[in-house]
Structures are given as structure tokens and as C-alpha cells.
Amino acid sequence: MTLRSGSLASLIIALTAFAMPGFAHAQAKPKQVTVYIDSVMAADTNEGTDPRLAPMSAKLRGLFGFSTYSLIGHNEGQTDCGKMVAFILPGGKILHVQPRAIDGDMIAMEIVLFDGTRPMMTTDLKLKNNGTLIVGGPRYEQGMMIISIGASTGESHPMQATPAEANTR
Amino acid sequence: MRTPGRQDGDEAELIDRSRKGDSQAFGVLVERYQRRVVGVALAVVHNQDDAIELAQETFVRAFENLSKFESRSSFSTWLYRIAANLAIDFWRREGRHVVLHGEDADEEISRLPSSRGDSFNEASRSELSARLKQALEELTPEHRAVILLREVEGMSYDEISEVLQCPRGTVMSRLHYARTHLRNILKDVAGS
Amino acid sequence: MAECGEISMMLGAFEDSELEPNEMQEVAFHLARCESCTGILGDYSTLGRNLRSIAPEPKLAGFSSAVVARVERLPQPVLTRIERWLWRQAHSVGSGIAWSGAVAAVAVATIILMTPYAEQFANRGPHSTTSIAETGHEAATAANQVAQATASEPTMADNDSHADISRLESENHSVAVWSEPRRGTTVIWLPDQP
Numbered sequence: 001m002t003l004r005s006g007s008l009a010s011l012i013i014a015l016t017a018f019a020m021p022g023f024a025h026a027q028a029k030p031k032q033v034t035v036y037i038d039s040v041m042a043a044d045t046n047e048g049t050d051p052r053l054a055p056m057s058a059k060l061r062g063l064f065g066f067s068t069y070s071l072i073g074h075n076e077g078q079t080d081c082g083k084m085v086a087f088i089l090p091g092g093k094i095l096h097v098q099p100r101a102i103d104g105d106m107i108a109m110e111i112v113l114f115d116g117t118r119p120m121m122t123t124d125l126k127l128k129n130n131g132t133l134i135v136g137g138p139r140y141e142q143g144m145m146i147i148s149i150g151a152s153t154g155e156s157h158p159m160q161a162t163p164a165e166a167n168t169r
Numbered sequence: 170m171r172t173p174g175r176q177d178g179d180e181a182e183l184i185d186r187s188r189k190g191d192s193q194a195f196g197v198l199v200e201r202y203q204r205r206v207v208g209v210a211l212a213v214v215h216n217q218d219d220a221i222e223l224a225q226e227t228f229v230r231a232f233e234n235l236s237k238f239e240s241r242s243s244f245s246t247w248l249y250r251i252a253a254n255l256a257i258d259f260w261r262r263e264g265r266h267v268v269l270h271g272e273d274a275d276e277e278i279s280r281l282p283s284s285r286g287d288s289f290n291e292a293s294r295s296e297l298s299a300r301l302k303q304a305l306e307e308l309t310p311e312h313r314a315v316i317l318l319r320e321v322e323g324m325s326y327d328e329i330s331e332v333l334q335c336p337r338g339t340v341m342s343r344l345h346y347a348r349t350h351l352r353n354i355l356k357d358v359a360g361s
Numbered sequence: 362m363a364e365c366g367e368i369s370m371m372l373g374a375f376e377d378s379e380l381e382p383n384e385m386q387e388v389a390f391h392l393a394r395c396e397s398c399t400g401i402l403g404d405y406s407t408l409g410r411n412l413r414s415i416a417p418e419p420k421l422a423g424f425s426s427a428v429v430a431r432v433e434r435l436p437q438p439v440l441t442r443i444e445r446w447l448w449r450q451a452h453s454v455g456s457g458i459a460w461s462g463a464v465a466a467v468a469v470a471t472i473i474l475m476t477p478y479a480e481q482f483a484n485r486g487p488h489s490t491t492s493i494a495e496t497g498h499e500a501a502t503a504a505n506q507v508a509q510a511t512a513s514e515p516t517m518a519d520n521d522s523h524a525d526i527s528r529l530e531s532e533n534h535s536v537a538v539w540s541e542p543r544r545g546t547t548v549i550w551l552p553d554q555p
Binding site: 059062063064065106113119120121122123124125126127128131132133134135136137138139144 | 386389390393524525526527528529530531532533536541545546547548549550551552553
């Protein structure tokens with residue numbers, strides 16, 4: 001083996017030795033997911049769309065044909081993959097979100113929606129990073145509740161422009 | 170049910186070997202699809218013995234006509250279509266259109282297969298299932314086929330359309346009719 | 362707003378998730394306001410359960426062997442029988458020849474391909490080492506370019522949020538799921554039970 005090839009081999013070994021702890025650290029550190037929940041009341045009361053719902057108003061109006069959309073709750077929670085985070089929503093609803101893994105650009109998670117203690121829905125899904133899932137249908141006061149569920153691994157979320165606290169009813 | 174035009178390499182080889190007379194290779198295909206083929210036949214004739222015989226005939230016909238099978242549709246679709254055609258022809262030929270009433274109906278209905286056996290003999294549920302079986306008998310084979318292929322065999326509208334060789338719209342309208350008819354029967358039983 | 366008569370024709374297909382997304386939305390929207398149609402949908406769901414509960418489980422023991430036995434008893438044309446016998450013979454002989462040929466071909470290809478490299482390794486010197494180092498540098502540069510391109514791309518969150526649902530359980534018989542690719546959203550519909 002020549003001197004230059006020996007130097008190259010030593011360099012590779014040294015780089016690997018320095019990289020291993022970082023690699024191990026990256027593997028050991030649990031991946032964090034931030035979950036964003038927006039609770040919306042949709043009704044036919046001709047009151048227009050809550051300005052705090054601006055980032056998703058076009059989507060809501062396109063999906064549902066109501067004349068009023070009001071933000072009735074906003075929740076955020078950060079959790080590690082494998083750990084569940086719970087949100088108390090208006091109307092006695094409780095949402096459990098447990099990210100399971102991050103698979104490329106998709107976040108695998110389990111979501112359970114409760115009405116009090118009664119489970120309404122359990123779903124396993126993969127949600128695109130910074131994507132949203134809409135759960136709609138339960139009655140709320142004079143209208144219907146729409147729950148927008150978003151998840152992010154760290155990049156800015158569209159709804160962060162909305163004030164964190166909504167005027168709850 | 171596979172997308173028309175696509176076959177697993179494994180299945181394509183089995184079909185090819187079956188075409189050349191390999192009965193054991195054909196036996197593998199039979200094992201794979203027997204449950205569904207019987208289900209299709211049962212959806213039409215609603216008699217288990219007849220359905221099993223028709224299913225056997227389906228496979229024999231398929232074996233005889235393998236040279237005519239083209240890869241444009243899936244093998245399963247082709248099989249189910251044979252089964253549905255045989256079953257509908259059988260039903261029409263045997264003339265089982267008789268609607269029974271009273272004691273004759275009870276006797277005939279009690280001979281129909283039930284998956285629950287004795288546990289199914291609770292009073293109200295027994296009456297409901299008996300009435301439902303009778304209502305199914307009252308449907309035409311085409312209407313009975315669509316409702317049972319959808320609800321029991323879990324086929325999609327497109328799959329049912331291919332098997333029964335009728336437009337998707339016809340499948341939808343037959344399903345609507347069958348559901349409405351059977352729902353009214355259930356409401357009558359619940360009311361009484 | 363769609364009338365009940367119009368919606369009732371679509372309820373079965375809604376239950377079966379066989380409507381177009383805009384139709385699913387229209388029916389879901391109507392069901393949120395109409396207890397009568399919601400009740401009909403519940404009846405359809407109950408009907409399906411009842412039909413499945415009375416469906417017999419076919420007795421299939423011995424079915425496939427009976428079919429194979431019938432198939433083997435089928436009369437075959439003489440020419441077909443000869444052809445099939447010849448095919449079976451050819452298959453068993455031919456498979457042996459085919460395997461031997463394949464092994465020989467792989468061995469020859471290996472020798473042909475490896476010969477230049479064998480000579481190269483035997484004559485390796487300073488020039489070869491430099492080539493490896495340069496190749497590593499080019500790969501690192503390319504990786505940096507890819508990383509920068511990815512960071513500068515706008516996130517797709519605003520336009521292409523999407524969920525792939527692998528499991529959905531609910532006691533609600535009227536639960537529905539549909540995707541709105543144009544709006545980059547998946548919707549789970551859970552209307553209250555009447």
C-alpha cells in the first residue's frame with residue numbers, strides 16, 4: 001500500500017470516528033412533532049368567515065357550503081414520536097394524537113376523537129408534513145363543528161399566523 | 170379483485186401451465202378463487218348446494234376455455250363472469266320464481282342455509298332473518314346478485330358491472346331498488 | 362340545497378363511497394341537516410349487516426380436488442394429448458439444459474467483465490488514488506447542491522396537504538371519507554347519529 005492510499009484510509013477512518021457520535025445522537029434523539037388543532041363552527045347564519053381563519057377560508061368555503069365560519073378553539077402541542085398528546089376541544093370533544101413515525105415527508109400517526117368518554121373515531125393515517133386533515137360533522141350549537149388537524153416536524157405552519165387564543169364561547 | 174389487464178407473474182405462469190394441461194397448476198387457481206366464485210353463484214341462486222355445483226361447473230368451463238382467456242381482463246373477473254352467467258341461466262331454467270306463503274314458506278326458509286345455526290333462533294331476529302331471506306327470494310336474480318355482491322362479497326360497483334356485464338349506472342339503480350325494497354321489508358318487520 | 366328525493370337516490374352510493382368527491386360533499390352537507398335521510402342511511406347500514414349475518418359460509422372441503430378430478434376426466438383431443446405429453450417431456454429435459462446453460466453464461470460473463478479490473482488492481486498506483494479522492498469531492502459537491510435546492514423549494518403544505526388513511530374505525534354508521542385533491546385535503550365526515 002502506498003503512502004497516499006494509506007493517508008486516505010486514515011482520513012476515512014478519522015471522519016467515521018467523528019461522525020459516529022453525531023449519528024448515534026441523531027438516532028437516539030426522538031423526533032418531535034408539533035400538532036395544531038383548529039376548531040371551527042360552521043353554520044348557516046350569514047355572519048361571514050372569521051378573519052382568523054383567513055389561511056383556510058377558501059378551503060372551508062370550497063369544501064362546505066355554510067355561510068358562517070367561526071374559530072372557536074385553537075390548540076397546539078408538541079410531542080415526541082411514540083407519545084400521545086391530548087387536546088380538549090369545544091363541545092365536550094377530546095382529541096388524542098399520537099405520532100408514530102416520520103416516514104420521509106409523511107408523519108404516521110393515530111388519532112382518536114372522543115365525545116366525552118365515548119370514542120367517536122379512531123384512525124391510523126400518514127399526514128403530509130405541514131398538511132391538514134379535516135374532521136367534520138358533529139353538531140355544535142346552531143351549526144356544525146369542523147376540526148382541522150395539522151402536523152409539522154418543525155417548518156412554519158400556515159396557521160401560526162393566527163393568534164393562539166381564540167375567543168371561546 | 171385485480172385491476173383488469175394486470176396479472177401477477179405467479180398467476181400468469183399458473184394459467185399458462187393450466188392451458189397446457191397441468192391440472193395441478195389449475196388446482197392452485199381453484200383454491201385461490203373458489204370462495205369468491207361460490208359467493209358469486211350464491212348471490213344469484215341463493216341455494217348453497219346449487220351454488221357449489223355451479224361453481225364447480227364454472228371452473229370446469231374455465232379450464233376448457235382457457236385458450237379463449239385474454240389478458241385484457243383479470244382472470245378473476247373472467248371467472249366471476251362465467252359464474253354469474255351460469256347462475257343466472259340456471260335460475261331462469263329451473264324456474265325458481267315461486268313465491269311461497271304461510272307454512273310452505275316457513276318450511277322452505279328453514280331449509281335455507283344459515284351461518285348462525287341454533288344461536289340465530291332468538292324470536293325477533295329469527296323472524297327478521299326469515300323475512301329477509303324470503304325478501305331476497307322475491308327479488309329478480311339480477312337485483313339479488315347486485316345487493317349480495319355488494320353487501321356480502323364487498324365488490325365495488327365497477328367490479329359488479331364487469332361481472333354482471335351491465336353498465337355501472339344499471340348497478341346503481343338495481344342496488345337502489347333492492348335496498349329500498351329490502352329496507353321496507355325490515356321496517357314492516359320492525360313495525361310488527 | 363338538494364332535495365331529499367334527489368339525495369335519497371345517492372344514499373346507497375354514499376354509503377358505499379362510490380360517488381364523486383363533489384357528490385359525497387353534497388350528500389354529506391345534506392345529511393348534516395336532514396334527520397330523515399340520515400335515518401335512511403342508517404337503515405341501509407343495518408340492512409348490510411343483516412345480509413352479511415345471514416350469508417352462509419360455504420362448505421368448501423374437497424371442492425378443489427373435486428374440480429381437479431373433473432378436469433382430469435375431461436376428454437382431450439388426441440393431438441392435444443400428444444402435444445401436452447411432449448411439452449411435459451420437454452419441460453423436464455429442457456429445464457436441466459436451461460439451468461446448465463445459464464450457469465455457463467454467468468461464468469463466462471463474469472470472467473469477461475472482471476478481467477480489466479483484475480489487471481487494474483494488479484497495476485494500481487498513485488494515479489488511481491487521486492481519481493478516488495476527486496470522485497469523492499464531486500459527490501459531496503453534488504449532495505450540497507441537492508440540499509440547497511430542497512431548502513429553497515417552497516413547502517407544499519399550502520397546496521398539497523394530503524392524508525393516507527390506513528384504518529378508520531367508528532361506531533357512526535354514516536362515517537365517510539373523501540379526498541379533495543384540488544384543495545389538498547382529506548375529509549373525514551362524522552355526522553351525529555339521529
